[in-house]
Amino acid sequence: MDFKLDPADEAFRREVRAFLREHLPPDLAKRGASGFHPVRADQRRWQRTLYDRGWGAPNWPTQYGGTGWSHLRQFIFDEECALAGAPATDNGGLRMFAPVIYTYASDELKARLLPGILKGELYWGQGFSEPNAGSDLASLSARAIRDCDHYIVNGHKIWTTGAHTCDIIGLLVKTQPDAKQRGISFLCVEPGAAGITIRPIIDIGEAHSLNEVFFDNVRVPVSNLLGEENKGWTYAKAVLENERATSAEVPLNKRKLAQLRMIARQERSDGHRIIDLPGFAPRLAQLEVDLRALEWLTLRALTEKSEGTCLPYGSLLKVRGSELVQRIGELTIEALEQYGTYVYAEPGEDPDAKPVWPPGPDYAPGVTADFMYRRAATIYGGANEVQRSIIARSFLEL
Amino acid sequence: MDFRLTDEQEMLRDSARRFLEKECSLEQRRSAPTHGEFSGKRWTAFADMGWLAASLPEDCGGLGGDVVEAALIMEEFGRALVVDPFWGVGVLAAQTILAADREQARQLLPKLCAGELLPALAHHETQSRGVIEHVSLQARPAGKDAWTLHGHKTLVMGGNVANRFIVSARTAGGNRDRDGITLFMLDREAQGLKRQNVRLIDNRWAAELALDGVRVTSEHLLGEADQAYAALEHAHVHGLLTLCSEAVGVMERALWITRDYLRTRKQFGVTLNTFQALQHRMAEMLIELEVSRSVVYRAMAFLEMPSAERLAALSVTKARVGQSGRFICGQAIQLHGGIGVTEEYSIGHYFKRMTVIENELGSAQFHLEQLALRECAGPTPAVTAPHDSGAPT
Numbered sequence A: 001m002d003f004k005l006d007p008a009d010e011a012f013r014r015e016v017r018a019f020l021r022e023h024l025p026p027d028l029a030k031r032g033a034s035g036f037h038p039v040r041a042d043q044r045r046w047q048r049t050l051y052d053r054g055w056g057a058p059n060w061p062t063q064y065g066g067t068g069w070s071h072l073r074q075f076i077f078d079e080e081c082a083l084a085g086a087p088a089t090d091n092g093g094l095r096m097f098a099p100v101i102y103t104y105a106s107d108e109l110k111a112r113l114l115p116g117i118l119k120g121e122l123y124w125g126q127g128f129s130e131p132n133a134g135s136d137l138a139s140l141s142a143r144a145i146r147d148c149d150h151y152i153v154n155g156h157k158i159w160t161t162g163a164h165t166c167d168i169i170g171l172l173v174k175t176q177p178d179a180k181q182r183g184i185s186f187l188c189v190e191p192g193a194a195g196i197t198i199r200p201i202i203d204i205g206e207a208h209s210l211n212e213v214f215f216d217n218v219r220v221p222v223s224n225l226l227g228e229e230n231k232g233w234t235y236a237k238a239v240l241e242n243e244r245a246t247s248a249e250v251p252l253n254k255r256k257l258a259q260l261r262m263i264a265r266q267e268r269s270d271g272h273r274i275i276d277l278p279g280f281a282p283r284l285a286q287l288e289v290d291l292r293a294l295e296w297l298t299l300r301a302l303t304e305k306s307e308g309t310c311l312p313y314g315s316l317l318k319v320r321g322s323e324l325v326q327r328i329g330e331l332t333i334e335a336l337e338q339y340g341t342y343v344y345a346e347p348g349e350d351p352d353a354k355p356v357w358p359p360g361p362d363y364a365p366g367v368t369a370d371f372m373y374r375r376a377a378t379i380y381g382g383a384n385e386v387q388r389s390i391i392a393r394s395f396l397e398l
Numbered sequence B: 001m002d003f004r005l006t007d008e009q010e011m012l013r014d015s016a017r018r019f020l021e022k023e024c025s026l027e028q029r030r031s032a033p034t035h036g037e038f039s040g041k042r043w044t045a046f047a048d049m050g051w052l053a054a055s056l057p058e059d060c061g062g063l064g065g066d067v068v069e070a071a072l073i074m075e076e077f078g079r080a081l082v083v084d085p086f087w088g089v090g091v092l093a094a095q096t097i098l099a100a101d102r103e104q105a106r107q108l109l110p111k112l113c114a115g116e117l118l119p120a121l122a123h124h125e126t127q128s129r130g131v132i133e134h135v136s137l138q139a140r141p142a143g144k145d146a147w148t149l150h151g152h153k154t155l156v157m158g159g160n161v162a163n164r165f166i167v168s169a170r171t172a173g174g175n176r177d178r179d180g181i182t183l184f185m186l187d188r189e190a191q192g193l194k195r196q197n198v199r200l201i202d203n204r205w206a207a208e209l210a211l212d213g214v215r216v217t218s219e220h221l222l223g224e225a226d227q228a229y230a231a232l233e234h235a236h237v238h239g240l241l242t243l244c245s246e247a248v249g250v251m252e253r254a255l256w257i258t259r260d261y262l263r264t265r266k267q268f269g270v271t272l273n274t275f276q277a278l279q280h281r282m283a284e285m286l287i288e289l290e291v292s293r294s295v296v297y298r299a300m301a302f303l304e305m306p307s308a309e310r311l312a313a314l315s316v317t318k319a320r321v322g323q324s325g326r327f328i329c330g331q332a333i334q335l336h337g338g339i340g341v342t343e344e345y346s347i348g349h350y351f352k353r354m355t356v357i358e359n360e361l362g363s364a365q366f367h368l369e370q371l372a373l374r375e376c377a378g379p380t381p382a383v384t385a386p387h388d389s390g391a392p393t
């Protein structure tokens, strides 16, 4: 065993840091750290910058234009980016879908899809969930019927994050209505195709990232089928595993805890810093304890992943990481007191928007919107109850 | 002890529930009040039903009830997530006036009960953090019986529609002295008073006030100069108790909405209520609800106690209610899945209301700290040395 970070990895961290200092524009960093949903234009701009540096796809192998970094380097990279306030890159495209594409898709589809993801020109939506297929995803009922060289798609998807600003949706459909998992196929569909209607869903942070997507006789070329027909469930499971791999969100949790520390030093009670109130610092310390434990659980998962893992790390990390982000949020809202209860409207997709906000310190806007949105952290990516069942069944054999 | 309501109280609760279900549904509150307008018609209805008068004495135009009546109404408000400024005007401001000066109360409160006078209490400041006696807004002497007011007030509940502001100001002493606080009654349009309306995440409205040399004289005084602390404490006691009572309504409704949802939502071919993990979660939620309701009752028993005792009792209540409320309303969302985090569905609004309650009049953490200070200050009990612990020799 060796518990220390390689000096080469430390040097790598410094290199990333230096790059961020030089290339991350302050306006992007400010919006990136705000807590509002990421602005698509910012994400595209930042992805292009990373691409130009050769860092467009930290998790891909070099043959597809990735960096070929170890899991540990990816982790260091993500952490530095988050702490600097860099806009979130396309988690869907880069981390969830791309690995499935380069593992299972035809060469033609790879060539069509991967370069766009790398350059920030092809953003992904995940069209899996339906009103009646949430935790029980396999019971989905959207249908695709083959018609010569097209599929005709009908159905109703829900909770599709970013459907209104994405370029392509990874869609799960039934191609064999009677078979459950074995009748599912995976199609890549452009959200602008005729017959698609997108309806926004506003979340309890009064912000827009979620959508309902209706498919009414939408024609999708057969060449947009990923892998083989009726094998979609295999690909979907891989996508979901990729989603959970990063679901501890250690970088995000670190940024949020750093923000909480800053706020607790700024906010005052009759001149005294909130952090000096007798009950506050112990709770902050508790969050630090839980963050560090989560961080090292993540490091173990990343290291063992390279060596073939046995623990259901994804589920362990998902449960703890999502609960932690909620708890950090709670204490941050408390620290902000009345500013935690004011509505600071989401600026929306226009990076130059100048929203009129109620009074409050600079760091207030976005905190509550994010706190509200993160109630979903224990729901999305497979609800925590379902993760616990996975742990109990698959590992503990209960 | 008797935890049953009187017949009159039961009637009040039932009629409030019926009225609010009909007139203040989530659908209805989405339109008008979300823009900060005031439903005069509904306020008049509150007045006509005697809600504004319910907890005020008869010589002030009230119906002679005590805090129980206001608490019952607030619990119903919690269930229905009513956004009208009943708490700000009908509890905080009304109780401040009542306790500040009985003679003035006899003049003012009948108009408040009739729904014509809408005062808001402008007491909270950004650095109060739950401390009742915190007042840094300065009243500077400006000639005989005259002052100018300088400073800020925030989270003035109902301040967007109030036609009077009861402003607490520092006439003597330091920011957190109990002596030296004075109340002034200002007109909404007073010179030098700037107001900014703010919508809160639970769709209620408050105001921030900036006072830049507002001139006041003894005619604006509410009660005696320098002596306002007692009235403010009285109003806070009523405010805290009714707020916690509202929270119980919020939690209870959130719990039952969730119960009903689990009985209808199907996944894996069965309704969600069949999963034991979810049954146990709901059982925990009910336990939290009922311990919270119990500490609200307990606080009622302490209302007439000396200041330190009743404040401690209210700290127990607010701390417990804050913790339970967060758990219940958070889990209510969780058990709904995705639909729970949407603005369109009701359950998220219960969580948001609880979040605001937690940040009003001191968080659970603040109240725990008050109790912790009491623990430290208490007398040292006689210690029995371990070796003579009563064991037979």
Ligand SMILES: Cc1cc2nc3c(=O)[nH]c(=O)nc-3n(C[C@H](O)[C@H](O)[C@H](O)COP(=O)(O)OP(=O)(O)OC[C@H]3O[C@@H](n4cnc5c(N)ncnc54)[C@H](O)[C@@H]3O)c2cc1C
Pocket (backbone or CB within 6 Å): A125, A126, A127, A128, A129, A131, A133, A134, A135, A136, A158, A159, A160, A161, A162, A210, A376, A379, A380, A381, A382, A383, A384, A385, A386, A389, B265, B267, B268, B272, B275, B277, B278, B334, B335, B336, B337, B338, B339, B341
């Ligand atoms: C903010 C957000 C973003 C999302 N983004 C996307 C996206 O981009 N693309 C996409 O396809 N989907 C997305 N989702 C959907 C998400 O994957 C589902 O919400 C999730 O799978 C839960 O499904 P559900 O909402 O239908 O809840 P339900 O499945 O109805 O669950 C309700 C409750 O019951 C519990 N439960 C269910 N089954 C069991 C069981 N067997 N045992 C114990 N408890 C159980 C759940 O844990 C939950 O608490 C998103 C959701 C949210 C909230």
